[in-house]
Amino acid sequence: MGKPVLVIGGGVAGIQAALDLADRGLKVHLVEKSPSIGGVMAQLDKTFPTMDCSICILAPKMIECFRHPNITIHTLSKVTGVSGGPGDFKVKVLKEPRSVDASKCTGCGVCSEKCPTKVKDEWQEGLTERKAIHIMFPQAVPLIACIDRDNCLYFQKGICQVCSKVCQAGAIDYEQKAEEIDLDVSSIIVATGFQEYDPSELGEYGYSRFEDVITAKEFERLVCASGPTGGHLNRPSDGKLAHRVAFVQCVGSRSHQKGYPFCSSVCCMYATKEAVLIKEHEPASDVTIFYMDLKVFGQGFQEFVDRAQSHWGVKYIRGRPGEIRRNPVTKDLTVWYENTDTGEVAEKEVDLVVLCTTMISRPENKELADVLGLELDEWGFFEPLDPVMNPIETDKPGIFICGCCHGPRDIPESVAEASGTAACAAETARRYGQ
Amino acid sequence: MSEEPRIGVFVCHCGINIGGYVDVPEVVKYSMTLPDVVYAEPNLYTCSSDGLQKIKEAIENHRLNRVVVASCTPRTHEPLFQGACEEAGLNKYIFEMANIRDQCSWVHMHEPEKATQKAKDLVRMAVAKARLLTPEEEPEIDIHPTGLVIGGGVSGMTAALSLMNQGFKVHLVEKEDKLGGALNELGTLFPTNVKASEVLKPLINGVEESPDIVVHLNSTVKEVKGFIGNFEAEIESKEGSELFEVGTVIVATGADYLDPVGLFGYSEVQGVVTQLELEQKMKEGSLGDVKSVVMVQCAGSRIEERPYCSRICCTEAMKNASLLKEEDSDRDIYVLYRDLQTYGIEYTEMEWDAKRKGVKLVKYDKARPPVVTEGERGPVVKVWASLLNEELTIKPDLVVLSAPLVPNPDNKTLSQLLKVPLNRDGFFMEAHVKLRPVDFATDGIFVCGTAHSPKEVAESISQAKGAASRAGIPMAKGRLKTAAITSVVDEDKCCGCGTCIEMCAYNAITKNERGLAQVTAAVCKGCGVCGASCPERAITMRHFTDEELEAQGLAAIKEA
Numbered sequence: 001m002g003k004p005v006l007v008i009g010g011g012v013a014g015i016q017a018a019l020d021l022a023d024r025g026l027k028v029h030l031v032e033k034s035p036s037i038g039g040v041m042a043q044l045d046k047t048f049p050t051m052d053c054s055i056c057i058l059a060p061k062m063i064e065c066f067r068h069p070n071i072t073i074h075t076l077s078k079v080t081g082v083s084g085g086p087g088d089f090k091v092k093v094l095k096e097p098r099s100v101d102a103s104k105c106t107g108c109g110v111c112s113e114k115c116p117t118k119v120k121d122e123w124q125e126g127l128t129e130r131k132a133i134h135i136m137f138p139q140a141v142p143l144i145a146c147i148d149r150d151n152c153l154y155f156q157k158g159i160c161q162v163c164s165k166v167c168q169a170g171a172i173d174y175e176q177k178a179e180e181i182d183l184d185v186s187s188i189i190v191a192t193g194f195q196e197y198d199p200s201e202l203g204e205y206g207y208s209r210f211e212d213v214i215t216a217k218e219f220e221r222l223v224c225a226s227g228p229t230g231g232h233l234n235r236p237s238d239g240k241l242a243h244r245v246a247f248v249q250c251v252g253s254r255s256h257q258k259g260y261p262f263c264s265s266v267c268c269m270y271a272t273k274e275a276v277l278i279k280e281h282e283p284a285s286d287v288t289i290f291y292m293d294l295k296v297f298g299q300g301f302q303e304f305v306d307r308a309q310s311h312w313g314v315k316y317i318r319g320r321p322g323e324i325r326r327n328p329v330t331k332d333l334t335v336w337y338e339n340t341d342t343g344e345v346a347e348k349e350v351d352l353v354v355l356c357t358t359m360i361s362r363p364e365n366k367e368l369a370d371v372l373g374l375e376l377d378e379w380g381f382f383e384p385l386d387p388v389m390n391p392i393e394t395d396k397p398g399i400f401i402c403g404c405c406h407g408p409r410d411i412p413e414s415v416a417e418a419s420g421t422a423a424c425a426a427e428t429a430r431r432y433g434q
Numbered sequence: 435m436s437e438e439p440r441i442g443v444f445v446c447h448c449g450i451n452i453g454g455y456v457d458v459p460e461v462v463k464y465s466m467t468l469p470d471v472v473y474a475e476p477n478l479y480t481c482s483s484d485g486l487q488k489i490k491e492a493i494e495n496h497r498l499n500r501v502v503v504a505s506c507t508p509r510t511h512e513p514l515f516q517g518a519c520e521e522a523g524l525n526k527y528i529f530e531m532a533n534i535r536d537q538c539s540w541v542h543m544h545e546p547e548k549a550t551q552k553a554k555d556l557v558r559m560a561v562a563k564a565r566l567l568t569p570e571e572e573p574e575i576d577i578h579p580t581g582l583v584i585g586g587g588v589s590g591m592t593a594a595l596s597l598m599n600q601g602f603k604v605h606l607v608e609k610e611d612k613l614g615g616a617l618n619e620l621g622t623l624f625p626t627n628v629k630a631s632e633v634l635k636p637l638i639n640g641v642e643e644s645p646d647i648v649v650h651l652n653s654t655v656k657e658v659k660g661f662i663g664n665f666e667a668e669i670e671s672k673e674g675s676e677l678f679e680v681g682t683v684i685v686a687t688g689a690d691y692l693d694p695v696g697l698f699g700y701s702e703v704q705g706v707v708t709q710l711e712l713e714q715k716m717k718e719g720s721l722g723d724v725k726s727v728v729m730v731q732c733a734g735s736r737i738e739e740r741p742y743c744s745r746i747c748c749t750e751a752m753k754n755a756s757l758l759k760e761e762d763s764d765r766d767i768y769v770l771y772r773d774l775q776t777y778g779i780e781y782t783e784m785e786w787d788a789k790r791k792g793v794k795l796v797k798y799d800k801a802r803p804p805v806v807t808e809g810e811r812g813p814v815v816k817v818w819a820s821l822l823n824e825e826l827t828i829k830p831d832l833v834v835l836s837a838p839l840v841p842n843p844d845n846k847t848l849s850q851l852l853k854v855p856l857n858r859d860g861f862f863m864e865a866h867v868k869l870r871p872v873d874f875a876t877d878g879i880f881v882c883g884t885a886h887s888p889k890e891v892a893e894s895i896s897q898a899k900g901a902a903s904r905a906g907i908p909m910a911k912g913r914l915k916t917a918a919i920t921s922v923v924d925e926d927k928c929c930g931c932g933t934c935i936e937m938c939a940y941n942a943i944t945k946n947e948r949g950l951a952q953v954t955a956a957v958c959k960g961c962g963v964c965g966a967s968c969p970e971r972a973i974t975m976r977h978f979t980d981e982e983l984e985a986q987g988l989a990a991i992k993e994a
Contacts, residue, residue, distance in 0.1 A: 012869075020903045024910040047868050057869055063510050106479040108449025143510075168449060168478055254782065262782040293773035297745040299861070299887035302736055341799070341820050379779065384892075387780055388623050389633055391892035392899065402896075407779045412871040413893065416882075419872060420899030426906060427599040 003184055004029055005425045006091055008079055009191035011039020013403030013418040015061050017189045020422035022070035029183055031074045031093055036140035037062055039193055045224035048273035049304045055139055062141040082371050086398025087432025091183040097176035099147035104171035107143030111163035119151045125218040128228035133163045187398040187428040189421045190382055194404035197252035197358040204323045205355060211237040212333060213353045223277050235352045237331045242352035245278055246335050247271040248321055249291040253358035260358050265408040267356040268295040272308045279312040288315040290337055324353055359408035372399055382406045392420050400424045439470040439565045442498040446480040446505035448535055455539040457550040464554045468561045472496055480505050486518040493522035500564040504532040504557045525569030527977055532560040562989035566982045570918035575956050577663035577908045578681035584655055587615020588891055589883025589898040590686035591637040594647050596902035602909050604647045605678055607669055611652050613638050615688050621717035623891050624753040625780035658852055661957045662878030663914060682878045682905035685862055689839040689884035692734045698835055699806030705813045706833040709750055726766035726830040728815045730804055735838035742859050744838030745888040748775040751836050752784040759791040767793045770804050770817050797821050806833055839888040853941040854879055861887050872901040880904050919960035919977045923951045927972035934964035
């Protein structure tokens with residue numbers, strides 16, 4: 001067997017690329033910056049059009065990665081140095097300390113239960129709290145606790161050590177140090193994903209002023225059975241069940257004023273899915289999607305929208321809301337909009353507003369691009385060698401890109417591309433005699 | 435297994451996950467009272483290396499030949515425990531698991547007594563099944579390291595070249611007399627306006643120069659028999675037909691453009707053409723003196739009879755509109771659209787670019803589509819512009835219809851001979867819409883490009899490489915372990931009714947020469963549908979025999 005392949009990013013794209021390569025017999029190093037692989041897909045509630053539970057279909061693949069004899073997962077890690085070329089890249093990976101001995105921790109969760117320090121749970125999009133020692137989510141891979149040193153009493157003040165006392169496996173290791181490892185790989189697959197646009201700068205929508213104006217990713221956690229409310233649509237401000245919900249499309253996208261000029265490709269469909277989820281929870285709910293152009297360009301998309309309208313009664317209004325106001329007493333929100341199909345200017349009172357925000361590039365891309373010697377486009381996404389002929393290759397031979405690290409795209413496209421980069425890596429391995 | 439069962443039971447505390455609610459020592463004590471159980475022990479974590487070592491030691495010391503672990507979920511942990519059994523010299527199929535965490539302690543944490551009782555019930559059921567378990571084999575099959583790619587367009591050629599570069603031989607089958615497919619017809623491609631011929635050139639050269647790719651022009655696939663690794667494909671040309679052994683198959687047969695006869699005046703009104711015909715005129719330089727153009731989007735798509743969106747037409751229209759403006763900025767170009775399907779970074783930029791160049795976008799309503807009639811000097815287009823709230827009348831020199839991609843008419847035949855499904859629209863349907871976008875449910879057969887759904891060239895190329903990766907996996911391995919948990923037909927009981935053949939989603943069952951059902955183990959997924967539907971109860975599932983399940987079921991409702 002020849003040299004391994006490096007996959008950067010442990011979301012669904014990185015996972016697929018790693019599995020394809022490992023299944024054919026190549027060794028893979030899968031580098032993930034957070035304590036668990038899974039990426040954004042692990043956070044989603046359901047996926048359309050089948051309404052499969054997202055984590056339920058992803059978790060088996062995550063576990064397969066973990067168990068695969070050809071895959072080494074490096075969590076809490078980032079690539080800090082790359083030299084050489086195809087067939088022979090020398091890579092430096094920096095592993096942050098987990099402060100928990102991975103060979104001893106069984107993921108039982110007692111440490112988190114007893115830990116006295118609560119902090120915002122990023123994985124739950126800040127809608128609830130977690131402990132300073134925590135397992136990222138119940139299906140995390142590896143299923144190992146992790147101490148968040150910035151918030152741990154022991155690391156900050158030298159006191160507590162409760163986790164160490166309660167851990168029956170003796171797995172807590174406060175002395176762990178960051179370590180740098182050297183890898184020798186034949187090719188590199190970049191699959192670092194995306195992040196959500198922060199709509200705070202769009203003052204008219206009141207995000208960060210009004211608790212009940214949330215982003216679509218926050219909504220995914222709110223509506224999920226493993227989310228902070230157990231899947232009940234209790235709105236954040238007062239816990240009232242949200243039966244009247246408005247979705248606003250193109251938040252931060254298709255605009256030259258604020259945000260980004262491009263269409264984010266997936267929002268119309270996930271908004272439709274989220275609208276249907278509300279209707280599944282409570283068919284009498286009043287759900288409206290404010291859109292500009294309904295993007296239904298994928299297989300089965302139009303049919304899914306048709307069904308959302310005809311079967312579930314989801315309303316679609318063409319128009320970009322001008323403003324969202326809040327009634328200070330009831331906390332209910334009013335959406336001001338012009339229906340551009342009819343020219344009518346109107347307002348709509350709702351319990352909850354979901355902003356469907358643009359998928360944007362990850363801020364770490366810059367550093368990684370410098371390390372890899374790659375260029376980013378003006379929006380911070382990785383650039384293909386040629387947008388028509390070589391969509392998943394880069395101008396550095398032996399380095400390939402897949403998934404949302406080179407622009408917004410949906411899950412199937414990311415997965416197909418990930419397999420595509422695996423083919424590229426397999427070809428490279430063979431070309432360089434491995 | 436002829437020897438007497440000797441069962442060991444390992445009950446996990448899982449820290450406090452189980453131990454906090456279920457009385458684990460009590461469950462251990464109870465396990466020892468069950469028939470054929472010769473050993474039982476509690477573990478803090480059965481899955482820790484210490485726990486696994488204990489299992490191996492107990493197998494050795496107590497001569498265990500069946501193992502039951504009562505702990506978490508088999509979904510994550512069964513292979514780990516099976517591995518421990520194998521390391522101690524046992525076949526992994528003599529292992530059974532009782533899920534006393536997810537299905538017991540977690541859901542009954544407020545009723546510890548009942549939780550303990552239920553844990554005992556679950557262990558009793560597992561033991562009842564374990565007593566009857568037998569070792570199973572995982573047969574290996576050889577994989578022929580040759581791929582069959584059906585379709586010689588950009589997707590098929592990309593897939594073929596990737597397979598070749600991965601080290602495999604390829605048969606590439608193209609029904610026309612030359613390679614290139616739909617791109618032979620096109621002028622330039624968005625978003626870079628590269629000539630389609632420039633995209634094809636390196637692909638065609640690569641395919642034709644490779645000694646490992648055999649190109650079959652003017653040829654079709656007549657029959658495909660066999661299963662993953664061992665397909666036999668009959669390729670027919672004018673010269674006759676030939677048989678080839680291949681390990682995997684990639685479907686890349688592309689799509690057609692709708693011929694929009696009768697839509698928006700096409701074939702009735704002079705000066706109404708399709709987007710494809712416009713491209714050809716532009717390519718040949720035969721457009722003539724065209725001063726104004728109206729493009730009509732969704733010409734035959736997103737309607738009742740053809741509900742899907744064809745994905746590429748809006749961006750294609752933006753590209754052609756911009757090109758027409760670049761040639762002559764005085765031209766009036768209107769694009770009549772319903773929802774503009776430009777997406778992502780580059781394609782949205784094409785929309786902005788067209789707008790900057792002065793292309794006029796007019797939104798129309800599905801309920802009030804444009805009407806194209808013959809005027810005195812060419813076509814007349816009347817359209818209700820919903821955003822302006824008025825009807826526009828335009829008298830262009832040319833009306834261009836953005837007609838959708840439609841399924842290749844050969845799809846039906848090919849789907850039947852490969853036994854892979856088509857979706858409602860008539861395109862090939864993948865195994866799972868999210869996570870298996872280029873696989874078919876049948877092992878060893880894959881799909882890419884517009885045979886699957888409308889998509890543009892870059893997406894087809896990525897997908898073709900994806901399909902080549904998936905097809906390359908079994909061929910790179912050379913041999914494949916097939917599942918042990920498959921169905922077996924008792925020929926004495928089988929009446930040859932064929933119910934199982936109809937029910938099987940994987941085409942794993944055929945009739946043998948005596949008209950009786952016969953399972954191809956390499957294809958069987960062990961789902962059990964055949965066993966459940968067999969009226970003669972002639973089908974047994976390995977590892978889930980009627981006897982085993984009955985014992986388990988009976989144990990659920992009564993104490994042994």
